[in-house]
Each structure stands twice: as C-alpha cells, then as structure tokens.
Amino acid sequence: MSTLPAIATVIGSGTMGPGIAATLVRAGAQVRVYDISAEARARAESSFAFASTVLDQLDSAKTEGGSVSFTSDIAEALSGSLFVIEAVPEQIELKKKVLAQIEGLVADDVIIATNTSGIPITAMAESMTVPARFVGMHWSNPPHLIPMIEVIPGESTDQAVTDQLVEIVKAFGYHPVLEKEIAGFVENRVLYAILRECVALLEEGIVTAEGLDTCVKWGIGYKLSVIGPTRLLDMAGMDIYAAVSGYLNKELDASTETPKVITDMIAAGKLGFKSEGGMYEYGPGEVDAKRRDIVAGLVAARKTLSSIASV
Numbered sequence: 419m420s421t422l423p424a425i426a427t428v429i430g431s432g433t434m435g436p437g438i439a440a441t442l443v444r445a446g447a448q449v450r451v452y453d454i455s456a457e458a459r460a461r462a463e464s465s466f467a468f469a470s471t472v473l474d475q476l477d478s479a480k481t482e483g484g485s486v487s488f489t490s491d492i493a494e495a496l497s498g499s500l501f502v503i504e505a506v507p508e509q510i511e512l513k514k515k516v517l518a519q520i521e522g523l524v525a526d527d528v529i530i531a532t533n534t535s536g537i538p539i540t541a542m543a544e545s546m547t548v549p550a551r552f553v554g555m556h557w558s559n560p561p562h563l564i565p566m567i568e569v570i571p572g573e574s575t576d577q578a579v580t581d582q583l584v585e586i587v588k589a590f591g592y593h594p595v596l597e598k599e600i601a602g603f604v605e606n607r608v609l610y611a612i613l614r615e616c617v618a619l620l621e622e623g624i625v626t627a628e629g630l631d632t633c634v635k636w637g638i639g640y641k642l643s644v645i646g647p648t649r650l651l652d653m654a655g656m657d658i659y660a661a662v663s664g665y666l667n668k669e670l671d672a673s674t675e676t677p678k679v680i681t682d683m684i685a686a687g688k689l690g691f692k693s694e695g696g697m698y699e700y701g702p703g704e705v706d707a708k709r710r711d712i713v714a715g716l717v718a719a720r721k722t723l724s725s726i727a728s729v
C-alpha cells in the first residue's frame with residue numbers, strides 16, 4: 419500500500435466522521451462514508467462541506483484526486499476499501515457488532531482502526547477474526563482542525579499495522595503519537611484530570627465559569643500550546659514542582675464518580691451547545707456564533723503555532 423490508502427471508509431458519521439472524511443479527502447483519498455441513520459447522513463453531507471471550507475481557510479496542503487460519497491449500504495462503503503475507520507457511538511458492544519460486520523466485508527489485510535475515546539483496544543478486539551489488523555486511531559475534536567492523532571496498538575495488533583498507521587497519519591500532515599494501551603489513552607487522561615479539578619472548583623464556588631475559563635485559557639492553555647508539559651517542568655524547575663506538589667497534590671480532587679453538578683445538569687436537560695444551555699446560557703443564534711468563533715480561533719491559532727518553532 420502507498421502511504422495514504424487510495425480508498426478509505428469511515429463507518430459512523432456523527433460529530434467526528436465528517437471532519438475525518440474531509441481530512442482524508444483533502445489528502446487525496448477516495449472516501450466512502452457509511453451511517454445507519456438517513457438523518458445523520460444528510461447532516462454529515464453539510465458538515466463535510468463545512469469542514470472542507472475550514473480546510474481551505476487553513477490553507478492546508480491539498481492533493482488532487484480526493485473524493486467523497488455517502489451511502490446507506492455498508493457493503494458498497496467497504497468494497498475495495500484499503501483502510502477503515504470506525505466512528506460509531508462509544509459503546510463497546512455496538513462497536514464489537516460493527517467490527518464483526520466490517521470484518522465480514524473486507525479482506526484480511528485491510529487495516530481497521532477505531533476512533534474510540536478510550537475503550538481498551540484489546541477488549542474491543544476480543545471477538546475479532548483478525549485482531550492483528552486492528553488498531554486505535556484517536557482523533558481529537560474537531561478532527562479536521564486538531565493535527566494530532568493517538569496511535570494505540572492492542573495486545574494482538576501487528577507491529578507492521580501500527581507502523582503503517584503512523585505513516586498514514588504523517589501522510590496527511592498530522593502528528594502521530596504512539597502510545598501503550600491504557601484506559602482513556604493519554605490525551606483524555608490529561609484532559610479529564612484537568613476537567614475533574616475544574617468542575618470541583620466550580621462546585622465549591624471557588625471561581626466563576628468566566629473566571630475559570632480566563633485562568634485556564636491564558637494561564638495554562640496559551641503556555642501549553644507553545645511548550646509541552648515536560649518542557650514546562652524544565653522551565654519551572656523540579657525543585658519548584660517538588661515544593662508545590664508536596665503540599666498541593668493531596669488537596670486536589672480525587673473523586674472517582676461523575677460530579678453531582680454534572681449529573682444535575684443532565685437531569686435538567688442542560689447538555690451544553692446541543693441544548694442551548696449548560697455551563698452558560700445561550701440566546702437565539704448564540705450557539706452558532708460561538709461555534710463560528712471557535713473555528714475562527716482554532717484556524718488562527720493553528721496557523722500561528724505552525725509558523726513558530728516547536729519548543
């Protein structure tokens with residue numbers, strides 16, 4: 419196989435599928451998108467078109483020959499495919515069922531990747547016929563904008579498959595991060611450690627949502643987008659880290675359950691953007707405006723970060 423598979427299939431086109439497809443099409447792949455829901459397929463066609471305009475704004479490299487098609491027929495989506503990305507909801511039994519369907523329709527040497535947010539790859543591969551070709555490929559949301567992908571082999575994954583996936587990710591210009599298998603993988607372990615502390619600080623009334631967002635965006639996010647956490651430790655000094663962690667680590671939130679403030683919000687129908695109310699309230703048209711601002715901000719930040727020396 420040349421580095422980027424000529425024909426690829428995305429199974430599941432909700433939040434993540436369309437942006438994944440747009441990224442691969444931009445790099446020159448012929449991408450087939452399959453979803454069981456007609457409504458999801460219709461939404462995916464417009465999300466794909468929007469993601470493609472965002473990639474234009476990014477001026478990201480474009481290889482001719484890319485194309486996309488949306489289908490309700492999984493056999494058609496997988497016919498001749500060399501690379502499959504599963505992006506159905508985060509439920510292990512559903513994913514196992516879909517993997518069995520995929521395996522029944524592709525040759526044994528076709529790589530099957532999963533975009534799971536953190537379900538262990540080995541557990542998902544349990545009932546697969548050829549688990550050696552199965553590998554974790556965790557994109558971050560929005561997938562057409564965040565140029566980093568976690569590559570996670572399971573216990574049965576063939577080393578050649580892992581190596582090929584690393585090359586595929588590089589071929590469409592993203593940064594692959596090779597990891598050992600662990601629940602949540604690296605990105606979500608770090609993100610959920612931050613989010614657990616953030617929610618605890620809100621719940622205890624230590625800071626407002628606005629104050630928290632300002633503190634994390636400017637005090638932590640801005641800095642960490644230029645220098646990674648290990649380099650930050652070098653910059654601060656191990657003596658400082660030891661002094662602060664010595665009294666602070668035992669104070670940090672260590673709860674193992676979903677916080678009550680979040681379960682209360684879910685019970686009240688406050689899910690965030692999708693219900694026009696969550697941590698903040700949104701008036702008519704405000705969610706769309708926020709989404710546009712987020713895309714514009716990520717485009718501008720990515721251009722800037724791509725143009726500076728990596729530290």
Ligand SMILES: NC(=O)C1=CN([C@@H]2O[C@H](COP(=O)(O)OP(=O)(O)OC[C@H]3O[C@@H](n4cnc5c(N)ncnc54)[C@H](O)[C@@H]3O)[C@@H](O)[C@H]2O)C=CC1
Nearest residue numbers: 430431432433434453454455458505506507508534535559
């Ligand atoms: N939403 C996010 O921020 C991120 C999600 N992920 C992971 O990506 C995967 C997909 O997540 P989302 O796109 O957010 O989910 P989603 O719920 O938005 O979309 C999933 C799509 O799969 C379709 N689907 C359900 N059963 C199917 C089947 N049997 N065959 C084909 N299609 C089927 C649904 O109709 C839906 O359109 C999950 O594993 C999730 O954990 C990973 C990174 C970020």
Ligand SMILES: Cc1ncc(C(=O)O)c(C(=O)O)c1O
Nearest residue numbers: 534535557558559560605606
């Ligand atoms: C809150 C949250 N949870 C999970 C994920 C994921 O990676 O699966 C994301 C994301 O942005 O990708 C996220 O924001």
